[in-house]
Amino acid sequence: MKKILTLVLAFAIAFSVVIPSFATEFRFAGQSAPNNPATKFMQAISKEIAAKTKNRVVLKVYPANQLGNYSVVTPELMKGTVDFSCQSIATDFDPRLEILYINGYIGSYDDAKKTFAADGWMTQQLNKCLNQVGIKLLGCYIEGFIGIASKKPLKEPLNPKVDKGVLTRVPNMLSYELGAKAMGFRPVTIPYSDVYQSMQTGVCDAADGYPTYAAYTILGDVMKYWYNTMYSVEYLGILVSEKAWKKISPADQKIVAEVCAKYTKKGLEDAEKNDKQAMELMKKRGIKVFTYNKQQLKALHDANVASWGQFAKRGVDKKLMDDFIKHFK
Numbered sequence: 001m002k003k004i005l006t007l008v009l010a011f012a013i014a015f016s017v018v019i020p021s022f023a024t025e026f027r028f029a030g031q032s033a034p035n036n037p038a039t040k041f042m043q044a045i046s047k048e049i050a051a052k053t054k055n056r057v058v059l060k061v062y063p064a065n066q067l068g069n070y071s072v073v074t075p076e077l078m079k080g081t082v083d084f085s086c087q088s089i090a091t092d093f094d095p096r097l098e099i100l101y102i103n104g105y106i107g108s109y110d111d112a113k114k115t116f117a118a119d120g121w122m123t124q125q126l127n128k129c130l131n132q133v134g135i136k137l138l139g140c141y142i143e144g145f146i147g148i149a150s151k152k153p154l155k156e157p158l159n160p161k162v163d164k165g166v167l168t169r170v171p172n173m174l175s176y177e178l179g180a181k182a183m184g185f186r187p188v189t190i191p192y193s194d195v196y197q198s199m200q201t202g203v204c205d206a207a208d209g210y211p212t213y214a215a216y217t218i219l220g221d222v223m224k225y226w227y228n229t230m231y232s233v234e235y236l237g238i239l240v241s242e243k244a245w246k247k248i249s250p251a252d253q254k255i256v257a258e259v260c261a262k263y264t265k266k267g268l269e270d271a272e273k274n275d276k277q278a279m280e281l282m283k284k285r286g287i288k289v290f291t292y293n294k295q296q297l298k299a300l301h302d303a304n305v306a307s308w309g310q311f312a313k314r315g316v317d318k319k320l321m322d323d324f325i326k327h328f329k
Helices: 001-024 039-050 070-079 095-101 109-115 123-129 174-182 192-201 213-219 250-284 298-307 320-326
Strands: 023-028 060-064 084-087 133-149 168-170 184-191 204-211 225-241 287-291
Touching: 001 095, 023 039, 039 060, 039 084, 039 133, 039 250, 060 168, 070 225, 095 174, 095 320, 109 192, 109 250, 123 133, 123 168, 123 320, 133 213, 133 250, 168 174, 168 192, 174 184, 174 204, 174 225, 174 298, 192 204, 192 213, 204 213, 204 225, 213 225, 213 250, 225 250, 225 298, 250 287
Parallel strands: 023 060, 023 084, 168 184, 168 204, 225 287
Antiparallel strands: 084 225, 133 204, 133 225
């Protein structure tokens, strides 16, 4: 009898240790390099949530696409096999999400703060789409503005009517294809993971779709020029699977939501500082950096805005595009 009681007690102790650990640890997928501010942002969120929930909710950070890139992780969030992520939002499963990546609707850090506020039009549209597939949007990280990284100098970089003289990588998205053409670039679609080698071997001359810090950390060895043309931002959504969310108590859900909202606001405030820091690091590496004011960028901005009408013709929901144009033009 004593042996049975001993076994039962041992089992109870083991059960009490194993189950809470299993129940409270969630996988938090990221795409940025370990030394990128976006990864540090994720780590800060994880640390604060663990502290405030007394380790009832622990987010284990997996940076640098360790759990797959955003196109892989998004369907895993839908299934619940990945719990949280701070990555780009895939558009494969819902073309309406393409509106997030349209070039030209944000041209300043103040624009970004307003646009990606919790009650902002864009945030509301993203939530509608994501909620339909079992994903909740908790906030975002704006990694910074996107520009052009190039091995060759661009021809008249601020004149959208002039071919820039470079074959330019773009993500496989209608928004970047139309935006690049509108600004005078010859686009070629190359996967994110292949861009460094493609620039190194001459498959392409330049890269579109990289925010400043990512361009520095990923392409710094191959790029010679950075054009800070600010026609788009790198938006990383803080996402949680509905299945993971249901495993968290209502009280802890409130804590998680508040922490993510706090860091979303902080990330928006830090974006300009991080961009400036990355450009200084580029200069120290010998990369030639070009920055411009709003007036200098107006022609590129207007060219992007003029391309918006093509989205509805290429499959993006017409009513949504009409609302987008009405809101941002």
